[in-house]
Amino acid sequence: MDTSMTKCIPLLLFLAANEHHALAFSPRHVPDSGSRPMPSTRCRRTSPLDMAKDNDRARLEKTWEDAMGEDWREFRARLVQQEHVEGEIDAMEKGRSKKDGEKIGNFITGAISSIFSKKDGKDNNNDSAEAPAKDIFDGEVGGASKYSKIPSTCSDPFMDEVECQLFEEREGTVQIDRHRWAHPLSHIEPGSLLVANEKLGGVFHQTVVLIIDHNESTGSTGMVINRPFPGDLIKIASETESNIDLSLKMTFSKAPVAYGGPVMQDQFSTLHGFGEVMGSKKICPGVFVGGSSQLMNEVRRTNLRPTEVLFVKGHAAWVPGQLSREIEKGVWYIAAASSDLILRYAGAPMKKGDNTSDLWADILLCMGDKFESIATTHAGRGDERMLP
Numbered sequence: 001m002d003t004s005m006t007k008c009i010p011l012l013l014f015l016a017a018n019e020h021h022a023l024a025f026s027p028r029h030v031p032d033s034g035s036r037p038m039p040s041t042r043c044r045r046t047s048p049l050d051m052a053k054d055n056d057r058a059r060l061e062k063t064w065e066d067a068m069g070e071d072w073r074e075f076r077a078r079l080v081q082q083e084h085v086e087g088e089i090d091a092m093e094k095g096r097s098k099k100d101g102e103k104i105g106n107f108i109t110g111a112i113s114s115i116f117s118k119k120d121g122k123d124n125n126n127d128s129a130e131a132p133a134k135d136i137f138d139g140e141v142g143g144a145s146k147y148s149k150i151p152s153t154c155s156d157p158f159m160d161e162v163e164c165q166l167f168e169e170r171e172g173t174v175q176i177d178r179h180r181w182a183h184p185l186s187h188i189e190p191g192s193l194l195v196a197n198e199k200l201g202g203v204f205h206q207t208v209v210l211i212i213d214h215n216e217s218t219g220s221t222g223m224v225i226n227r228p229f230p231g232d233l234i235k236i237a238s239e240t241e242s243n244i245d246l247s248l249k250m251t252f253s254k255a256p257v258a259y260g261g262p263v264m265q266d267q268f269s270t271l272h273g274f275g276e277v278m279g280s281k282k283i284c285p286g287v288f289v290g291g292s293s294q295l296m297n298e299v300r301r302t303n304l305r306p307t308e309v310l311f312v313k314g315h316a317a318w319v320p321g322q323l324s325r326e327i328e329k330g331v332w333y334i335a336a337a338s339s340d341l342i343l344r345y346a347g348a349p350m351k352k353g354d355n356t357s358d359l360w361a362d363i364l365l366c367m368g369d370k371f372e373s374i375a376t377t378h379a380g381r382g383d384e385r386m387l388p
Contacts, residue, residue: 055294055303058275071285073191073336077176080183179351182337182366188214188323191284193342194222194332195363198378203262206360206381209316209332210271210342212281212289220318223269223289225310226359226383227259228345233311241266242313251296255306256345261316270295271310271346273339286339308347333371337363345383357382 194209234253280291298304355362361379
């Protein structure tokens, strides 16, 4: 018997006996600690079962991440919202101080005026004064007088409902909607979005671009995620130039397809939220690119629906420094957004309040302030449109 195989058999028996423990707790990539390589490569052969188990682990990691709320971007979004609330409160407090000063001044002026008006009015004929008009709310209506007010949940009698809500948010923990949140960013990072300026025309008019890689020395790459084609993968791949594998085309025949950008139009990339399977890349929590061969296996195992994978045709690219210059000119707004917004056309759930036909406007609305006004003014054409 081959001596190299006799060394491998005990290890294989141990792993088979402890399969569940090894899968649950062992890291996916074990770093080389300086040990000698195995004499035979036959022990390291990867079987389809091993790849399936690795995919199961990737899916389990994604599920745990969702359940534990371990998305550092959501934590940052709450901080941004907290700063926004505190800014509104500070502005409100400054406005109230100014109003209080005006009220005191008006009170003093009114008091002085009333003293002199009483003195000057001693010689006036009181009979000539007109009787005050009768109020329609004279007396009681339904047990309520003109001084009755709707009970307020606010404990401070000097604040209205809006002010109370803002102060309660500052005192407590600011909550965000995990399904739909977005806020401006001051820098570019993988997983961030480029939201086209409302004045930008051409193929990038009102587009949303997901940044895949960004490096000031090597350049940047991204993909448009809000330009779905009017047809599924089998239709688009058959009618346009592409080099997609036939098995992928048949397995994902009903998968959605989107225009990703003007670079390498014959190439397809996959955007999904399944997990970090072999061959894929985690862009940000809950968002992954690539790994189509493993995703095909998961479709065949009925663990994944073809409609939960977006095939993106082409991509966008920038040489070093180009994207930074475009942002300085105001071509793009930089934003961070929830994974459900990013995966809008990759099977993410839709909820009440979503603008399901215009992702560009929906993200701007979530960003708030001036961006909300931009979305309201310029929305209308929607995501599904003919490319110029």
